[in-house]
Amino acid sequence: MSDKVAILGLGIMGAGMAQQLLKAGYDVTVWNRSPARAAPLVEAGARQADSPAEAATGASIVIAMVSDNDASRAAWVGPQGALAAMRAGAVAIDCSTLDPHWIDALSADMKAAGIHFVEAPVTGSKVQAESGTLRFFVGSDEESLALARPVLDVLGSGVIHLGPAGSGAVMKLANNYMAGVQVASFAEALALVEAKGLDPRQVADVLRNGAPGSPMVGLMADRMLERNYDPNFFISLMAKDLGYADALLDSVGISSTLATAARARFLDADAAGLGNKDISAVVETLRKA
Template sequence: MPQKIGFLGAGRMASAMISRLLEQGYPVKVWNRSLEKIKPLVAKGATACNTPAEAASDVDAVISFMADDIAAEAVWLGENGALCAMTPGALAIECSTLSHGFVLELSNKVMTAGRLYIDAPVTAVPAQVAAGETMFLIGAEKVALEQARPIMEAVANRIVHFGPVGSGTVYKLMNNLLGAVHIAAAAELVAVAQKAGLDGNLVADAFANGAVASRAGVMTIPGMISGNHNESIHFTTALRAKDAGYAMWLADELGLDLPVGRSATEMFDRAIEAGFGDLAQSAVLETVRSR
């Protein structure tokens, strides 16, 4: 009998993971602030819930996929939050990209309440999640990970256990900061190429097949070339800026100066100030053009 799952969130990544779990035969209860986003999942077999607590009651594991610390705190610890309704010994699987400090704070409260906590951010885009090609970046005690492993193997083709709670988030934050650096640098490449009159399609092809190609750059350069920042949005400018900001907080905690990361973070912050937060990450190009 598959473990029963409560799911908090129904955004792009969350919906892809829920769909995958349903396909694999897992019963899933779902809460989301917008009930409209749950309807397609209900059509696939999920049960809609009115509160996080309702989604977390009578399940073996609660999975959260929230945008940031504030949203995660509300669904776990707020009024009608999930933690108060969870069965003792149940799993709290936090897939959101959160700040390192908040992960440690949240995990302490969850474990003090007698539940198991897994720091489980992922690295993938929605299409990969739906296809079962997720990579989990785990920070957890081994007993918690083994209890969660069947669920994770239903949606992932790789599970990397970095160590105790918080270590998965350390890697995820630096991974996403590196993505911000790659995208910011790609924006500078495209801005110069366009200003110099190079053919955009040739630029995209040369980059994708060259020695310095990165997945982040390959994914975002076509949007920069076309200027269609509101199409095929896998990850928004605002979310990239948030993750990069959390990564810089972590560096500060560790007493490290990251000048390259800081520069990329500032570029994304400027893109938000210019009103591009809800658009695709390719919109960071506009901050280069406007200099």
Template sequence: MSTIAFIGLGIMGAPMAGHLIDAGHDVVGHNRSRPAVDALVERGGRGADSTADAVRDADVVITMVPDGPDVEAVALGDDGIYSCAKPGTLHVDCSTIRPDVTRALAEAGAERGIRVVDAPVSGGEAGAKEGTLSIMVGGAEDDVAAARPYLEVVGGTVVHVGPAGAGQTVKAANQLIVAGNIQLLAEALVLLEAQGVDTAAATEVLGGGLAGSTVLQRKAAGMRAREFAPGFRIDLHHKDMGIVTAAAREAGVAIPLGAHVAQLVGALRAMGHGDLDHSALLLLVEQLSGRGERA
């Protein structure tokens, strides 16, 4: 069993760290807000007051924080991972950030003797709680092999997709597909309701055909009930769609539908709904259709 420093104990990070504790690892958690650390301690882990304290004796450091600047802060700061962790430590970043930032972090880590793997995850809060996340992993083959036993504790699908940054590129594609699926599901539900169709029956039969998807399976019931408690917030998907559009621009790739959905996500956020689940795109479809309450 290993000593694992887990930085970022939010909606996704807390259950992931919990699974690692359950697997018998010594997990030392750090988070910007103390209650999340206290909850980890109650689960059987240990708490740290700083990143430096968390990583000093760790074999593995896992980060799960909101964005690239957050990863850079905890990795590159004077009291960060690359300054305070022992040489040979494995840094597994499960955050969703820009691929170019990941590549720069891998280079900075190598200069300090830190092995860096990008391992963004998909599956939302439910997948994190169930330990069934899909994890797309970038990095050197040996480093990915070293990270795999820990990733398989929290994920049901763990795939090495290429060198440093490749995991983040695949995650960008994932977020593009997810946003598009949610938007089309929202449009379908509003259409079905406008025609007086039983949406529970409709989504059941749609789920059994080619229109079936994990998005439909996990999101349709909440969308029908107008329940948008965040499993993955609009704020975060807005950030991710920025990553998608930047990566596409850099590669010279046209994503006309994706760019349009990115604007819809941004519009819903601008209306003050950034804290809602990304399935709240339904509210925007309703407003554009002149139905329901104003978003």
């Protein structure tokens, strides 16, 4: 297979992934709904395509990193979608956080077209994408994963093969469900102690080093205390992921008041104009001063 790789979606994650592939010497073609985002990558040596289909033409591997089910659907099977332009035997990798029901449908479309399909949502954010240290939650057959692995090894530091297509989406939604609940609950706790006049730095230190502590709590404490909301993970996307997680939980008979409540916090922050800020900014709608 050739070393031509197409990247569909140049948000925080997709742009970092494209940079890593360029550094590794791959022939990279990029596409994004907002074409201006491709400019730094074109300067670094990528080619820019006007559509997913154009980006995928002649590529041995096509990677999508987009915002949601609708964006994934448009990129792969919409008008000028990539799938129709891919040759049989090529590899499609979707690294987006998606609903497993859509993954099932997409996997069937890929199989019918003779395309190797790997769903590989990631754990990690901007720093990991830019440094090639993402971890991938993979749902795939062994043959397809073997074909995708050289590129995944450039982009990340670990591949966790969980089972067939759809398995990665379940893992990623479980992961983001727990993360979203932690962020929302820590935001509420921090806003509480601030409102009651306690020293928030002292309280945050107790919480991060006590029984409730976790890597996520430590990260959120730093960002919320400094009010540093440069985006690593958008509030709007966490709201979306918690919605997908809530529906997935419901599909197995688990009615999750936790997912619903946490999602409401992120939806409130989105409605307050914070949707493109980091998830840590969810605390701002709770602060009293």
